[in-house]
Amino acid sequence: MGTLKGSIVxxxxxxxxxxxxxxxxxxxxxxxxxxxxxxxDRLEEGREGLLAAGAAEVYNFALDVRDAAMVESxxxxxxxxxxxxxxxxxxxxxxxxxxxxxxxxxxxxxxxxDTNVKGLLYVTRAVVPGMVRRGSGHVVSxxxxxGEMAYPGGAVYCATKAAERLITDGLRQDVxxxxxRVTSIDPGMxxxxxxxxxxRGDSARAAKVYQGLxxxxxxxxxxxxxxxxxxPAHVNIARVVMxxxxxxxxxxxxxx
Ligand code: NAP
Numbered sequence: 001m002g003t004l005k006g007s008i009v010x011x012x013x014x015x016x017x018x019x020x021x022x023x024x025x026x027x028x029x030x031x032x033x034x035x036x037x038x039x040x041d042r043l044e045e046g047r048e049g050l051l052a053a054g055a056a057e058v059y060n061f062a063l064d065v066r067d068a069a070m071v072e073s074x075x076x077x078x079x080x081x082x083x084x085x086x087x088x089x090x091x092x093x094x095x096x097x098x099x100x101x102x103x104x105x106x107x108x109x110x111x112x113x114d115t116n117v118k119g120l121l122y123v124t125r126a127v128v129p130g131m132v133r134r135g136s137g138h139v140v141s142x143x144x145x146x147g148e149m150a151y152p153g154g155a156v157y158c159a160t161k162a163a164e165r166l167i168t169d170g171l172r173q174d175v176x177x178x179x180x181r182v183t184s185i186d187p188g189m190x191x192x193x194x195x196x197x198x199x200r201g202d203s204a205r206a207a208k209v210y211q212g213l214x215x216x217x218x219x220x221x222x223x224x225x226x227x228x229x230x231x232p233a234h235v236n237i238a239r240v241v242m243x244x245x246x247x248x249x250x251x252x253x254x255x256x
Contacts, residue, residue, distance in 0.1 A: 002230050005030035006056055009229075010085045012065055012123055013092030015042035017192030018142065021218035022089055025226045027055035034082055036063035036074075037092065065092045065119030066111075075126040084134060087229050088127045090120045090141035093160075095198040098153035109156045116160035120167065128171070131180045136233070140225055141168050143186040145243060149250040158250070161186075165239075172238065181236045183228045188243030188250075191215040212255035213246035 009026045013019040015037035023033050027050040035043050035058065043060035050058050059082050063074050093116045096108035120141060131137025146154060147161030165184055172182035195206035220242065228237040246254040 002232055003029075004087075004226070004230055006032060007086040008032045008034055008082060008084060009087040009089065010034040010036070010127065011089040011091055012036050012063065012119075014060075015039045015046075017194060018187075018190060018218045018221050019089070019091040020046060022091065022222040022225050023050055023055075024053055025219070025222035026087075026229075027051075027053035029226060029230070030054050030056050031087075032057045032082075033059070034078070034085065035060045036065075038062060038064050065123055066114040068118075068122045071119075071122040071126050075123075083130060085127050085130065085137065087138045087140065088123070088131075089225060090123055090139065090164075092119055092123075093142060095154070095157040095194065096200075098198065100153060101155045104156065112156050112160050116157075117163045117167075120164060124167075124171065128175070128180065132175060132178045135179050137179075138181040138183065138229055139168075139171065140183045140185060140228060142221075143168065143184040143239070145186055145188040145241060145247075145250050147186060148241075151250040154250075168239075172236070179233065183237045184239045185221060185224055185228065186239060186241045187216055187221050187224075188247040189213075189215045189253075190218060190221055192218055213253055214244050215246075216242065216244045 009031045011019050011023050014023045014035035023035055026033060033050060033055050037043055040062040047058050061074060064070055096111050097105060141164055143164045144161040146158040147165045150158040168182055168184040191210050195209040196203055199205045224240045224242060231237060
């Protein structure tokens with residue numbers, strides 16, 4: 001098993017859900033955490049807990065991954081000691097709405113595509129050249145079972161996750177020979193703020209998504225991310241597809 005102690009782990013969307021929990025899991029490994037999200041206050045609230053959990057250091061900064069110029073300037077402005085990123089976790093992402101495609105809102109489509117696809121590309125483009133130069137690094141991106149099979153009302157979100165799968169696959173080919181590793185972690189339903197964000201704060205509707213079944217927890221996903229990142233340097237985990245026992249694919253659930 002490779003050690004993560006002292007490694008620089010950069011997580012986008014670390015202010016909530018899977019990202020925040022993944023930060024905690026890497027903290028337990030003694031990593032140095034470089035954390036970004038739009039809500040800097042939320043990141044700052046988590047700092048002490050991460051240090052107490054074992055993080056060697058924590059550096060938080062505000063970032064909107066949809067803003068290409070901001071991504072470029074924020075990454076270039078990082079203190080030199082935070083530049084050699086060992087692990088990038090492309091986690092920032094969201095879904096908006098559950099409308100039929102032909103009734104969908106253009107602003108919802110744009111927000112999902114700008115965040116989940118273009119944001120992923122901007123951050124990857126800013127970080128991977130340094131990994132290639134140094135001859136080491138690992139890009140772990142959050143895909144989804146939604147990227148494999150669409151579900152009703154989810155066409156655009158599912159398409160963004162299908163894009164993630166193929167961008168990840170293409171990146172793995174492009175870095176072949178550089179020792180940079182590339183992984184997609186593809187969970188099914190995980191209970192986080194995801195549904196609340198999807199339904200713009202309608203908590204009753206969000207709660208229904210998880211009713212009558214046991215969803216994955218953010219800890220389940222964080223464990224898979226840390227596991228992939230801690231394999232020996234010659235082992236590349238290409239994809240981890242994981243669901244709760246109550247989910248078979250994007251559309252089949254066992255609700256009690
Ligand atoms: P979440 O609890 O809503 O957290 C999403 C995170 O992304 C937040 O920290 C949010 O931070 C950040 N984010 C959103 N837009 C951003 C932007 N423009 N720039 C920077 N950060 C941004 O949702 P989650 O479930 O943890 O989702 C994390 C990832 O897992 C997403 O890529 C999602 O598609 C994927 N995923 C989730 C599930 C699920 O069922 N929950 C299943 C499969 C895959 P700020 O709002 O502070 O910016």
